[in-house]
Amino acid sequence: MAEPLRENAVWRRLEWHRAELETETLRDLFAADPARGERMAAEAAGLCLDYSKHLVVDDTLSLLRRLATERGLEERTRALFAGERVNVTEGRAALHVALRMPASRSLVVDGTDVVAEVHEELTRMTALAAGVRTRAVVNIGIGGSDLGPAMVYEALRAYADPELTVRFVSNVDPVDLDHALEGLDPADTLVVVVSKTFTTLETMENAKRAQAWLGDAGADNLVGVAASPERGEALGIPPERMLRMWDWVGGRTSLWSAAGFSLFLSLGEERFRELLAGAHALDEHFRSAPLGANLPALHGLLAVWYRDFWDAQTTAVVPYSTALRLLPAYLQQLWMESNGKRVTGDGEPVEVDTGSVLWGGVGTNAQHATFQLLHQGTALAPVDLIGFAQPVAGDGAQHDLLAANLLAQAEALAFGRIEEELRTAGVAEEVIPHRVLPGNRPSSVLLAQRLDPATLGALVALYEHSVFTQAVIWGIDPFDQWGVELGKELAARIAPELHSDWKHELLHDSSTNALVRRYRRLRDGR
Numbered sequence: 001m002a003e004p005l006r007e008n009a010v011w012r013r014l015e016w017h018r019a020e021l022e023t024e025t026l027r028d029l030f031a032a033d034p035a036r037g038e039r040m041a042a043e044a045a046g047l048c049l050d051y052s053k054h055l056v057v058d059d060t061l062s063l064l065r066r067l068a069t070e071r072g073l074e075e076r077t078r079a080l081f082a083g084e085r086v087n088v089t090e091g092r093a094a095l096h097v098a099l100r101m102p103a104s105r106s107l108v109v110d111g112t113d114v115v116a117e118v119h120e121e122l123t124r125m126t127a128l129a130a131g132v133r134t135r136a137v138v139n140i141g142i143g144g145s146d147l148g149p150a151m152v153y154e155a156l157r158a159y160a161d162p163e164l165t166v167r168f169v170s171n172v173d174p175v176d177l178d179h180a181l182e183g184l185d186p187a188d189t190l191v192v193v194v195s196k197t198f199t200t201l202e203t204m205e206n207a208k209r210a211q212a213w214l215g216d217a218g219a220d221n222l223v224g225v226a227a228s229p230e231r232g233e234a235l236g237i238p239p240e241r242m243l244r245m246w247d248w249v250g251g252r253t254s255l256w257s258a259a260g261f262s263l264f265l266s267l268g269e270e271r272f273r274e275l276l277a278g279a280h281a282l283d284e285h286f287r288s289a290p291l292g293a294n295l296p297a298l299h300g301l302l303a304v305w306y307r308d309f310w311d312a313q314t315t316a317v318v319p320y321s322t323a324l325r326l327l328p329a330y331l332q333q334l335w336m337e338s339n340g341k342r343v344t345g346d347g348e349p350v351e352v353d354t355g356s357v358l359w360g361g362v363g364t365n366a367q368h369a370t371f372q373l374l375h376q377g378t379a380l381a382p383v384d385l386i387g388f389a390q391p392v393a394g395d396g397a398q399h400d401l402l403a404a405n406l407l408a409q410a411e412a413l414a415f416g417r418i419e420e421e422l423r424t425a426g427v428a429e430e431v432i433p434h435r436v437l438p439g440n441r442p443s444s445v446l447l448a449q450r451l452d453p454a455t456l457g458a459l460v461a462l463y464e465h466s467v468f469t470q471a472v473i474w475g476i477d478p479f480d481q482w483g484v485e486l487g488k489e490l491a492a493r494i495a496p497e498l499h500s501d502w503k504h505e506l507l508h509d510s511s512t513n514a515l516v517r518r519y520r521r522l523r524d525g526r
C-alpha cells in the first residue's frame, strides 16, 4: 500500500513552506529577482509556458519536484508509455500515447504491436474516407466521443474543407439531433456514430433516430466507431463500416483514434497526422525532459500546489482565441472525470483534496463576465491564459489587441493596483478600498506562434499529462469514471416510470416519487 500523502516528509515540508510564503507578494518576488520572468519559463513542442507569475519560489519548485520523485512520477510515466495496466480499477492500459506514435515505432502489449494496429486503422480510415462523397457529416457521440472531435473541429476550422458541413450531436434532448439535421439531405449526409461501448443511451437513441432519418436514400451513409467492430451489430452496421478505437483508449483521450474520424474527413489525412505528430512531440518531451523543464509535470505540480496547499477549489482556462471556445468544455471532462476521485488506486481514502473544478471561457469575453471575481473576489483560482502570436486568419492589428489583453490580464492578476497608486492617481479616499486589486493572483501564460494542428495536438497532450501528473501525486486512478454509472442506472429505471400507464408502485425516496408524479401530471397537461 502506498504511503499516505499526509505522512510524506516532503508533503509536510510543503505545508510549512506554504506558511512561509504567506507574506510574500509577486511584486516583491519580481523586484528581488529581475530575471524571474525569463528564468521561470519552459518550452517544448512549440509551446512556451511562463510560470513566473505563480506563488512559488525556487524552494517551492524543488520541493514539488522532490514530491514528484517520491511519488514515483518517473516510474508511473514509464508504466504509462509501456502499456502497463495503469487503469487499475478496470485492469487496462491507457494507451492514448500509442495513438500518436509514428509507424516506425513498435509497442508490444500482451503480444500485440499496438502501434502497428493503430497505423492499420489509420490506413482503414484513409480508405473509408476516400469513399465518402457526401457533403455533410453528422458526428453522434457524447463525452469523449463528442467533446474532443467537436473541440478540435472548431479549433482548426480554418484548416477544414469548406465544402463539407460538419455537425456534432451529443445530448439525448431531441432538439440536439433536430438542429444538427436541419437543412441536410439524407442522401448527401454521412452519419458517424462514435461510442466506445456502443451502448451509451444518448448516442444509441440519437443514432437510431438518425438512421430512421437516413432511410433508404442514405442506408449506406452510416459509419460506426467502437472498441470492437462487432459492436456495430447494435445498429446493423457491417464490420467494413466500423472503425476501431480499442478498449485501451479512454473516452476522454480518444480524439486521436478513429473517434476523430469526422476530423479526419474535414481536416484531411495530412492535417490529422500533424495533430498526432504535435501530441507525440509533447509526449516525447514529457517522458524525457527533466522535471524542472517539463511542461506537463510543472503544470500538474502547480495544480497540486494550489489545490492542496492554497485550498484552490477551481482552475480557470482562458484561451485568447475564439477558435478554442470549446477547449474549456473539453478540458472539463479530461480534468474532472479523471481526477474527481476520493480513494487511491488501493481503495484507501486519499485524505487530501484531489481534482479542482475546471471552468473557463474565451478571452476577451471572459474578462467582461467572470474576471471581476478573479481580480477582487475572495476565492483563489489559478488561471491558464492561452494565446498565439499570429492569427490563423483575419486582421493582424486586431489580433495584437487580443494578445495585449492576455498579457494585461496576467500582469493585472499578479501585481494588481495598490492603495498608494490609486492615491497618487487622485482617486477619492472613500472609493479606494473598492478600487484596490490586491494582485498575487496566480496565472500561467501558454504562448505559441500559431494555432495549427501540431500546436493544438501538443497543447491537448500537455493537459493530458498534467492531469496524469496530478493523479500520480494523489495516488488515484485517473483513467476510470465509476462515479457516472449510478446516474445512468437510475435514469434507466426512472424512464418507464414517467409514463402515466406505469402500474407499479414508485419505490424511490419521497422527493423523487413526488417529482415523478408531478412530471407525469405536467407531461399530460393535467
Ligand code: F6P
Binding pocket: 142, 143, 144, 145, 194, 195, 196, 197, 198, 199, 200, 203, 250, 251, 252, 337, 481, 484
Ligand atoms: O459516462 C461517461 C463516459 O463513459 C465517458 O467517459 C465517455 O467519454 C462517454 O461516457 C461516452 O462513452 P461511449 O464512447 O462508450 O459512448
